Amino acid sequence: MKKTKRAALEAHGWRVGSVADFLELTPAEAAFIETKLALSQSLRDRRTAAGLSQAALARRLRSSQSRVAKMEAADPTVSVDLLLRALYALGARPRDVASSITKRAVAAA
Amino acid sequence: MKKTKRAALEAHGWRVGSVADFLELTPAEAAFIETKLALSQSLRDRRTAAGLSQAALARRLRSSQSRVAKMEAADPTVSVDLLLRALYALGARPRDVASSITKRAVAAA
DNA sequence: TGCGCCTATGTCGTATCTGACATATGCTCA
DNA sequence: TGAGCATATGTCAGATACGACATAGGCGCA
Numbered sequence A, B: 001m002k003k004t005k006r007a008a009l010e011a012h013g014w015r016v017g018s019v020a021d022f023l024e025l026t027p028a029e030a031a032f033i034e035t036k037l038a039l040s041q042s043l044r045d046r047r048t049a050a051g052l053s054q055a056a057l058a059r060r061l062r063s064s065q066s067r068v069a070k071m072e073a074a075d076p077t078v079s080v081d082l083l084l085r086a087l088y089a090l091g092a093r094p095r096d097v098a099s100s101i102t103k104r105a106v107a108a109a
Numbered sequence C: 001t002g003c004g005c006c007t008a009t010g011t012c013g014t015a016t017c018t019g020a021c022a023t024a025t026g027c028t029c030a
Numbered sequence D: 001t002g003a004g005c006a007t008a009t010g011t012c013a014g015a016t017a018c019g020a021c022a023t024a025g026g027c028g029c030a
Helices: A004-011 A027-049 A054-061 A065-072 A078-087 A095-101 B003-011 B028-047 B055-061 B065-072 B080-089 B095-104
Strands: none
Touching: A004 B055, A027 A065, A027 A095, A027 B065, A027 B080, A054 A065, A054 A078, A065 A078, A078 B003, A078 B028, A078 B080, A095 B003, A095 B028, A095 B080, A095 B095, B028 B065, B028 B080, B028 B095, B055 B080, B065 B080
């Protein structure tokens, strides 16, 4: 399903802003990645705001520290489903999720 | 991962409103389901507004008619990832996704 | 009635995602 | 320096979501 481009992109250091038109990304691909980035960033924000370590959050999610790290890194192997579950487990409401999506990750460079 | 309750819920005829506190759903589970319902409904709206059949959309997504049907039914076997990709393929922007999430599926009964 | 077209549902083999583990790096404090 | 904690990265077996196919039901039109 062509995760390759996305994988390459997200792999290292691309947690900022509009990853958009950086490589040959269709608008749809770009929007999807930006959404994921926004959610992963929002997750880190919420976790730290709650004073939890990745390990602590992992316990709450019945997952593992390494996976939480990958969630926050928007690793290509984590699904949006997982990100949403994590956010909701941290007390986010749908409207919070929505606003984190619109407010986009950080702002285009 | 306890998909059972959700599965049971979504399985038949639960595409309306706040499925929320219907069975023993944690707030997190409820929020997740509502999000999925909102997205699936938004997908159907967009597709029909675009005058496309499920089969036509499936072709565009390189998927199949049956999977599109399941997407719109918020079938437990479709991921939020897939719903988002479909929405973005139909030209939705992140802010559209966000607003469909906040506006919730239909309205609580 | 029968013929298209659209949508729904169930199943299957395969691809992808998951939690868990190991291990590495970085930081703070003594 | 080294111990203790937080985070990052790679890998793997098992779980789950995928596209595809078959098939059924509904609706309109001849």
